[in-house]
Amino acid sequence: MIGGGRMRRSRRRKIWLLSLLLCACLPLCAQDALPKPSRALLALPDCDTLLAYGQRTDTVSVPCLSFPAAFRQIGVNRLEDEAGVLKPFWEKLRLAKLGVSSDTIRIVHVGDSHIRGHIFPRTTGERMQQAFGTLSYTDFGINGAFCISFTRPDRVEEIAGLHPDLLILSFGTNESHNRRYNATSHYRQMDDLVRMLRAKLHDVPLLMTTPPGAYESFRQRGRRRTYQINPRTPIAVHAIRKYADENGLAVWDLYEVAGGMRRACLNWQEAGLMRPDHVHYMPEGYRLQGELFYQALIKGYNEYVEY
Template sequence: MRKNRNRVSVALIFVLWGILGIFFLLPETALAQDRIPACPPLGKTLKMIKPLREMNWANDTISVLVAFPATFRGTGRNEIVDNVFALTPLLERLRQVRAGFSEDTVRIVHIGDSHVRGHIYPRTAGALLAETFGAVSYTDMGVNGATCLTFTHPERIADIAALKPELLILSFGTNESHNRRYNTNLHYNQMDELVKLLRDSLPDVPIILTTPPGSYESFRQRKRRRTYAINPRTAIATETIHHYARNHNLVVWDMYEVVGGKRRACTNWTEAKLMRPDHVHYLPEGYILQGTLLYQALIKAYNDYVSR
């Protein structure tokens, strides 16, 4: 009996010894699983890997400094009046292109009179937009001496529609206001005829109406030297453009007011020596300033949009 008990005791000692040996030989990691970080919940993981561009979406503004020549006085706020948010689709497209979410080119078409026909004014704005956003196509179509009626021919409307613009900019008013028999109602109706034709072909495209930059009219009495006086009808034509835009939910960029309006626009241009001798057209530096101002107004509209 004693021998059997001794054998059992010895066996138990070996069993216990074996268990303790296995316990101490186990790797440390098997005894410390709590040190391994637990996987975060799926929802939390997705929230943390939010794209950087989306996180900074509200701050995706563009710095722009409005700089006039030192001689300019009494300038106005350089902004686009868009009370119905007509430019929202265009501004969203620009944001998508700038963020790299779209590779489609944003197409802008600018039509107008000799100020546009000279190319420098519209192409300055277009080049700056392309530099800022990348894929921007900016096409200008200008005609010397043009009024709104000049573009109301079917072939011209077809040419504009074929470009598939996402924004139309209409720059008229200088030649309308140079007619000493200028008539507000006639000017209003001519704008309406052009806009209706464009709307028929491009119903969803936003339209910006711009105002004239300002000009003089000339006088000559007998053999005396030709003299120049500020054209008083420019201010009336500008108000007619605003009136039409308000009645038809269109967008306006009032360049006349930006550069000084009735009080200072023409004086600012001449004192800065930016007008040609005819006192109607501008030197290249003048048109570059006009294009830069249009670009800056569009950027302000863009910044207001992305900040909303």
């Protein structure tokens, strides 16, 4: 009986100690489990996650764009700026977005007939104005222009007189349309223009774009005019990208975004967005190019702000 009493007291002591431990742990166990992050907020395509939480006021929502059904094998729509030459421009946009600066930000877009037609650059400009307010976007295009068309002191002075905070250069269609096109000569011509511009606009970031793609035409005796994809466009695109990379310019590769060597021309043509001359574009085509450029600019701006 005595041994049995000891065993019962020992068992009661163990139960009492276990109860104390359970009581000590009870407040921790009673707390609600921490909620898991929403899957929707973890994976927002082309969207600043902090903006989604309402914690940022300096980012801009990236527009979601839909390509026509005919478009296939499209590329990633982004600016390339390994040297970070656009950082001063992004900072001016950020200060404008926050309301810290009321200075007008000036973008000047120079180029050939694609720019002279106004629809492409003005689509981008209107969207940028909506996003940042105090911003002007001036297009300066010449029909049939090569980049060397602007290597004249009067035209360089005219561009400098616009006091750009960002200067965009859009050439390549007419250079590559020449069947005697030479990439080395094209490279030198770009260098001549950029050197003249930098002499007047020392600290202004420069951004180059590539041509969207074009066909060339043939007419054989007694036959209708036929068209084939210009095989020199990708060579000109490579020369533009190479020049930008080697000389500290940012670049936006519209040709690659639209499908590159395999699909760019076919995508535009099959979607009914090219004019009958197979070089220029319908208004809807230029508007899509302007929207794409705006989307790429906003992506680049948000990347700067976030990091």
